Amino acid sequence: MAKPGRPGASKGGKGPTKGSGGKNKRALEGRGPTPKAEDRAWHPAGKRKAAAERYAAAGGKGRPSGPGKGGSNPNRGGRAKQDDDTETVTGRNSVLEALRAKIPATALYIAQRVEMDDRVKEMLSIATNREIPVLEVTRPELDRMAGFDGVHQGVALKVPPYEYAHPQDLLEEVVEAGETPLLVALDGVTDPRNLGAIIRSTAAFGGQGVVIPQRRSAGVNSAAWKTSAGAAARIPVAIAPNLTSTLKEFKKQGVFVLGLDGGGDVELPALELADRPVIIVVGSEGKGLSRLVTETCDQIVSIPISAATESLNAGIATSVALYQVATLRAAAD
Template sequence: MAKPGRPGAGGKGKKGATKGSGGQGRKKLEGRGPTPKAEDRVYHKAHKRRELAERSAAKRPQQRSSAPRRRPNDDNEYVTGRNSVLEALRTRIPAAALYVAQRVEMDDRVKEMLALARKRELAVLEVTRPELDRMAGFDGVHQGVALKVPPYEYAHPQDLLEQTLEQGSTPLFVALDGITDPRNLGAIIRSTAAFGGQGVIIPQRRSAGVNSAAWKTSAGAAARVPVAMASNLTSTLKELKKQGVFVLGLDGGGDVQMPAVELSDRPLVLVIGSEGDGLSRLVAETCDQIVSIPISDAAESLNAGIAASVALYQVATLRAAQG
């Protein structure tokens, strides 16, 4: 006679998953993942509402920020050289401290620097010449003085135009396409100031920024001539064209020589390309006219800073003759 089994231990039954156990249901749901959001389902009303909102946002003009633009990861810069430092202090650009070499020669410029620094309550620090050498960089000349300034605050191109028109002046800007040497940038800023230009426009990429080398070469003009940064140079030039600014590209292969330009009395932006590559294709296609500077066959091309100076001088001369 068989012994009775323990209650619940054994008994007949089916092997494996049974209906109601959840086994079969889990197998059916494997791999489906979480339920998509409503706006991610193409047939849902929420998805159509999101598409409509994105299309509307794309049609709206890009709102420019009133906050100053800065290049990412910029550190403090040092303006060096007596003329550059004095000009920066005279024009009251933001500064953190004035550094003076030990036993510096006290000429009139240094005396005025110290007076201006005291008036602005700037820290005046006496440092060794090796320390000033470090601030000035490998090829910098400090002449015993350096001014610590925060990262340069770039204007917006549209602000340049509005401010110039508010002042009752005929706009004359210089836009740079592929100028990567900050000394060229500084020289162009200086020439822009010398020949009555109201601003310089640089692209956010593939361009030198206003650093200590540009400050030095500008001989203080960077404190008077604003530099604007364009997120996209081609788009910025197109926008200026819509507002009546004539875009004049400077290139060795131009159809018209610079002295023959008869449009100098109207709002102008001169576009300067790099010495090696010239104007980029998209920028050249955006220009209303491409002009060249006549030079001797002994030279293949002009330095970008020199080319800008010649073009600005020609425009200034024509404007003076016409007005």
């Protein structure tokens, strides 16, 4: 049996030096004082100043910033928090998906001499049609906008902060659309890359949304946006003030709650509730599902894995479970 607290993984068997600071500088004779670095167009500081002026002209407040003060590592691009409460989506897939989804962007940044492919051409077309300012900036400026070690692929998009849905509104929209609910809830998953991967898998296997708790959870930040490969523009994420209470409300409305845990009493291949309205709950790798959430689940489901593998992380375990549910639903149609 797998170690407890590992999301859904079950190994077979039964499942449950300081400078002068500018002092003593001499002016060049006959040519006046030396211009400040930021007033020299060719100097990096001058280029930064010019980029900041273009940024402000597009609606920004001062120079574009990287990660927020005291914030977390933005983890290779995606959606980076800005000082003026806006965010920056980076990466060609993520920017294109955000534009396609008609997110109210305020500026599209393109690197100088960027390699033009079909995605960049479509971005420029959409931005032109929607009258979104297109600003050419240097790659170092994009690096700062994307954050530490950011991967922007020569493009960035300034957008408002992510807008979360309400869990009940999310469920009602699915039902009103005539679809059988297939949702995912995260219980203590704090890695934004796992959240991004789960959002992407939810989109891939026909799910309609993700629910996260207000506390002890990753949010849709730069890393999550990037890992979702743009799916965060299509799959709504709702915040539950209290996850256990939200799950209980869902149950009252006919939604079955399935928890993923290595010690589950039902192995995934034997799941009989796939054709019903379901919400799959996955816990953190370290602690697994919390006690109250576990007690709320209708079933605890495990995923059979090889004994040579210790466990599956939350993102992979959720992907496997979603695939299985989607496969069983397709077979039943």
